[in-house]
Amino acid sequence: GAVVSQHPSWVICKSGTSVKIECRSLDFQATTMFWYRQFPKQSLMLMATSNEGSKATYEQGVEKDKFLINHASLTLSTLTVTSAHPEDSSFYICSARDRSAGPSTDTQYFGPGTRLTVL
Amino acid sequence: AQSVTQPDIHITVSEGASLELRCNYSYGATPYLFWYVQSPGQGLQLLLKYFSGDTLVQGIKGFEAEFKRSQSSFNLRKPSVHWSDAAEYFCAVIRRYSAGNMLTFGGGTRLMVKP
Numbered sequence: 001g002a003v004v005s006q007h008p009s010w011v012i013c014k015s016g017t018s019v020k021i022e023c024r025s026l027d028f029q030a031t032t033m034f035w036y037r038q039f040p041k042q043s044l045m046l047m048a049t050s051n052e053g054s055k056a057t058y059e060q061g062v063e064k065d066k067f068l069i070n071h072a073s074l075t076l077s078t079l080t081v082t083s084a085h086p087e088d089s090s091f092y093i094c095s096a097r098d099r100s101a102g103p104s105t106d107t108q109y110f111g112p113g114t115r116l117t118v119l
Numbered sequence: 120a121q122s123v124t125q126p127d128i129h130i131t132v133s134e135g136a137s138l139e140l141r142c143n144y145s146y147g148a149t150p151y152l153f154w155y156v157q158s159p160g161q162g163l164q165l166l167l168k169y170f171s172g173d174t175l176v177q178g179i180k181g182f183e184a185e186f187k188r189s190q191s192s193f194n195l196r197k198p199s200v201h202w203s204d205a206a207e208y209f210c211a212v213i214r215r216y217s218a219g220n221m222l223t224f225g226g227g228t229r230l231m232v233k234p
Contacts, residue, residue, distance in 0.1 A: 004162075006162075034221065034222070041229075042226070042227075043209060043224045043225065043226045043227045044163075044209070044224045046221060046222070046223075049221060091160075093162050093163070095163075095222075107153075107165065107168060108222055109165070110155070110162040110163040110164070110165075111162050112161055112162040113160070113161065113162045115160070
């Protein structure tokens with residue numbers, strides 16, 4: 001089946017530093033990848049949609065300068081949390097849509113998530 | 120706007136008992152509906168999905184869900200729960216907009232299984 005990986009799984013950083021999270025589709029090409037944020041015991045909230053070769057579309061209330069998204073290839077999207085602060089601590093999950101499956105399936109495959117802790 | 124509601128935040132069932140997790144959606148047209156499961160500290164795994172056709176959908180791990188348009192529901196069921204089914208379950212609906220389609224998740228239902 002379609003596999004999506006994320007790296008790193010865990011990251012702890014000091015306040016003010018930037019953290020990059022990678023999301024890769026391992027066995028399929030993904031024209032569209034999604035980034036979600038999940039607070040403890042809460043549901044997933046979509047942060048942004050990234051399309052290969054174009055700028056990401058951010059959801060209302062998500063700071064694009066704070067959360068930089070790059071979708072440089074059909075198998076890789078990165079989320080960079082810039083100047084991280086403790087309130088950015090969260091579980092970040094990416095997902096990818098299989099390009100070959102066609103628009104009618106609309107199935108997203110999720111990565112295992114990255115837990116970010118900002119001290 | 121499309122949305123999905125999971126009325127039960129927590130559910131506890133005994134191992135071997137049957138399970139039903141509720142999901143209600145609001146959407147004008149025929150929705151694309153999904154159920155995902157999330158184990159602690161993990162990403163989401165797709166259990167099943169409904170796009171069209173047979174309203175009773177079979178998924179992995181012995182789960183099934185039934186789409187009922189009259190009730191705007193897509194409840195998840197399993198006849199006999201195993202301890203390993205303890206997890207968080209999310210119902211989701213595709214939200215359509217001009218730039219594409221996106222998943223909107225319900226609040227989730229945490230399932231606990233008693234031995």
